[in-house]
Amino acid sequence: MCCTDMALAYVEAHASWSEANTRPSLGRDYAAFVAKMPDRSSRAEFAVEGVRCAACMTAIERGLAPLPGVASARLNFSDRRLAVTWKAEAAPDVPAVLAALNALGYAAQPFAPDRLADAEAAETKRLIRALAVAGFASMNVMLLAISVWAGSVSDMTPENRDLFHWIQALIALPAAAYAGRPFYEGAFRGLRAGRVTMDFPITLGVVLTLVMSVVESVSGATHAYFDGAVMLLFFLLIGRVLDQTMRRRTRACAENLAALRSERATLADTNGGLRDVPLAELVPGARILVRPGERVPADGLVEHGISELDHSLVTGETAAVMVRGGDRVFAGALNGSGALTVTVTAAAGASLLDEVEGLMRRALEARSRALVLADRATRLYVPLVHAAAALTLVGWLAAGAGWHAGLVDAVAVLIVTCPCALGLAIPAVQVVTAGALFREGVLLNDGTGLERFAQVDTVVFDKTGTLTLPEPVLTAGTFDPKALATAARLALSSRHPMATALAATAGGSEPFPCAEEAAGLGVRAQVDGVELRLGSARFCGAEAEAAAALAADPEASVICFRAGDGAPVAFPVRQGLRPDAAEVVAGLATLGHRVLILSGDRAAAVEAVARRLGVAEWEAGLAPQDKIARIEDLQRAGRRVLMVGDGLNDAPALATAHASLSPVTAAHVSQAAADALFLGRGLTPVLSVLTMGRRARRLMLQNLWFSAVYNVLAVPLAAFGLLTPLIAALAMSGSSLVVTANALRARSGAAGTPAEAVGRPPVAAPVPSAA
Incomplete structure (x- = not known):
């Protein structure tokens, strides 16, 4: 399915930019949007309106390549951001890029996150208003149409029938003019640039149906098809709103x-x-x-x-x-x-x-080039629909049927092949699965991620904050209760995370009033003539005790305490493993997934976690570039990688991986880069997204196959005059209801508990295979 338009507010913004393009001083206005890169090249980002499918991405990038000085143009399909890079020796020409995009049929403006947020909100409101108008008109026009149908088999006079037709026209024509604007604008932009988009057959079908219905009403014909036109818009707008709902704002990465x-x-x-x-x-x-x-x-x-x-x-x-x-x-x-x-x-x-x-930008741009199911399905749709309608008209004219009969059957072909079922096939499954995943503790960021989850065969975990809990705790041990209680009170005067963990675990309730912090070392206080110190091993003179504590627990960090000349104490503090981490890792292995740990933490800490979880493949001390390199190596070897991570250093790896998942406690940048977020302290959602992703992809494929079979059967019937536009509209509506009902099956099929995933065979814990 083609993607939604960017916001209507962009049109007004583009008009102001276009007006500014005529002023000589414009170049200075764009200076803030152009960034100088380390290699002396220049780069600017643009928010582009009207990007709807993979063909748009290719048209834009090829259309900008001939511009003087442009080294590259890369469009991120997921957030409609275009990155243009100029050569080092060339002066950046932002107005030329905007003019070229306008000539290609796309309105654009320099990217600014606050403007994009407002534009997306405006577009969502516009689609919902259009949907409401189309729904209201559909109900009322259909009630009038039913009266005409019933009257045709009873005693309704021609005068009453014509009156009902004209009342339908009074409702349908203004409603279609307003509700169809998202499609009309897209079709017009494409035609102006010499391209035929998915909006063109929709616009053509609606306009021809309305024109023909007006002609039929004027001539006093038995049938008019106003109901088919507004119902068509209603179902198509449902698909648009669903798609807009599922398209999360990846602009959050930049913010x-x-x-x-x-x-x-x-x-x-x-x-x-x-x-x-x-x-x-x-x-x-x-x-x-x-x-x-x-x-x-x-x-x-x-x-x-x-x-x-x-x-x-x-x-x-x-x-x-x-x-x-x-x-x-x-x-x-x-x-x-x-x-x-x-x-x-x-x-x-x-x-x-x-x-x-x-790194994140390049990874997201690369990922956006991977065609999802809907894009593949729609690549051939437009030319096939146009060809079928044109051949129908030409065929009937050649058979001597006349323009009226030929046009009626051609319009019936356009209506019966309208991409309602195709448009709902994917987003309906996405929305239903998103609700099911939410009940499993997973928040879906990107509906297209479901298709990627279904293909995963390798799972890469970060350690810190992912396999472990985000908050550190004092490890179990035998400590002097008095020393522990005193250290906990002293810890209340420090903002250090380990001091916070010590205070929380040991139950410190009241800080010492005379405590003061020593920059970079720790905190000290004089109590009853005795100096108390809490902080680093050097600050407390506890190097030997700290070394012994680390040798006993390589995963831990150490915070030390000393009271006067007494013996120092080293308190090991570390992040504990998530409670079900071992069961989830075992469950993934049982389901045939390869599991690795790639972490930026110390080797001793990563090795200890890997050993406890039974993970044989692990690496430590990795920079963001290193994680990306390891994931790319796996993907070049044919693996489909799911990355599970939480830190800023994981964000580029999350964007690079075939699919990605982050805990809800992750850094905001990682949350934005991930396909989904999971709630709670457990890792069970990792199993949930993989099993439900496979189920969702299977349902998507079923819907697409149904849409294909429906069109194969319906087009010949419409082409040979066996379907009127009215029956075609009803058939189209019925196909939409079928794919929606099939999508509702995605409500079942969660992974269950880790123990269930490990202890039962795949038949009892279904993991549908990707078709």
């Missing part, structure tokens, strides 16, 4: 990355003064101040200061990392308790955060 990126930085000049500057003004070699609680605005090296940085979103490492002079820091990392002076090594456009964004 969530922007949330991690500081828009301004505190620049330290050579005289020791501080100045707040935009991020764009930072250059390599600049000195910036990063205060406690701020995110690092650019990659760099620490010049002065000691603090602890939360790198978990960047590297996946659970423990906060202590940094001091000479250590490397990355944009997006959250500064802890100390102020840092950082020398910038990579500023805006070249930081690790920018690299992650680029």
